[in-house]
Amino acid sequence: MKVKVLLLFLLISGAYAQNKVDAEKLVNEGVILHDKGDYTGAIDKYSKALEIDKDNLLALSEKAMSLNSAGKYDESINVCKLAILSHSSDDLKNIYVSYANSLDHLKKTDEALRIYEEGIQKYPNYYQLQFNKGICYTNSNRYSEAISCFQRALLINPKHAGSLNAIGLLEMGDHRIPAILAFSRFLIVEPQTSRSKKNLENLKKILTQGVKQTDEKSITININSSMLPDSTGVKKEDDFSQVDLILSMASGLDYDKKNIKKTEVENFIRKFEVICASLEETKKDNFGFYWKFFAPYFIEMKNKKLIEAFAYIAYVDSDSEDVVKWHKKNQAELDKFYNWSKDYNWKNNQ
Structure with a gap:
């Protein structure tokens, strides 16, 4: 009897392992399609992966991302909710990005910010959560809060080009x-x-x-008043007025x-x-x-x-x-x- 039980266990374990391997193969094929911009094809691959390994976290994560990229935001949110429910103790940082990003696209800004913050609380060292939260603030014209998020993303990852780009664009005016x-x-x-x-x-x-x-012998230099030093003599945070004046000269x-x-x-x-x-x-x-x-x-x-x-x-x-x-x-x-x-x-x- 013990031999039969052991054999049954080995058969089930082997089938599960094979399902996982086959599912991951389908996910890899889906990622290639996603990178080519074929989101429909990618989603189909992830769905097939989930048919043979229904709780595969990688398949859920990639499917949520492709659904988001395809503009199927409600479907992406449902996949993210399922992943969070079935994998509460696993690494869900990309799930939180897709979840909140989909809410942002649906103009549900407050909900999106809440999900970003929930993700940041769980994964404080993941710069993409800070960066995407900054994008959410930017989309709602809350530029000061957006810049703070991009700054925090850079503190985590100083090589993050997206945050550098965003700061440059938001700060170049004043x-x-x-x-x-x-x-x-x-x-x-x-x-x-x-x-x-x-x-x-x-x-x-x-x-x-x-x-x-203005002509061969004349040059006009206009100084933005916001660049001038504070008349009270009180130092402001990130005051570059002196550097700015010298650069103009x-x-x-x-x-x-x-x-x-x-x-x-x-x-x-x-x-x-x-x-x-x-x-x-x-x-x-x-x-x-x-x-x-x-x-x-x-x-x-x-x-x-x-x-x-x-x-x-x-x-x-x-x-x-x-x-x-x-x-x-x-x-x-x-x-x-x-x-x-x-x-x-x-x-x-x-």
Whole structure:
């Protein structure tokens, strides 16, 4: 009798293991289809995986994501609820992202934020929850709260290009220096993509913001009043007014005789060196996320004489002849820069 029971157990265990293997194979096929944009095909693969292994968490997680991408938000939410009920003790961080993201798409902002917060409480070190919560705030025009979420995402993952991109775009209107630092870091993390091309243009635009040549001998520099120091003398959080003023003066020198014949990258290097030097000179009395997180990185970049390499990395999408030549001749400088940036200790900035 014991032999029969053991044999039955082994048969059941073997069938379960085979079901799990077959289900995971279908999930992998679904992921490939999802990455190609075939969400319907992917969802079909995940559904078949769940037919043979009904509680497979990976299949549930991927199905919820594909349903979300296909615009089937209610169905995605139902899958997420099922996963949470059947896998309460498992890793559900991506389930919470899909769940809240679907609610956000349905304009159920308060519910979405509640689910994001529930996920963050369970998985405080998962940057995607903070990032997507920031997107939810952005969608409801709550930009200050959105920026705080993107900042927290970067504290968890300093290489997260999405958060860098979002901060740059949200800050570029009234907070030029934080936007410059965010876009600059973005171009290091994600060069040669469609977003990097746009962000290089954003960076070039805000570097020369307010500076205009009116005729051959005249230059007008308009200063945004929000960039000026507080008249009360009280220091504000993330006050870059001094750096901003110095940058405006440096940008005005683009039209000076000694600079007008320089290449665009050479003038970029000159201005960026001014920014970094000004950050170092004024950091002592300043505070805030951008001063603590970004400023030390760029100050160290200057002190290690890596700004030239950074500039040519930033301009790699420009296809300018001088940029192409520099990249061909300076692989050692590029390696030196990337090794430094890869090994940079961001924990000191938290």
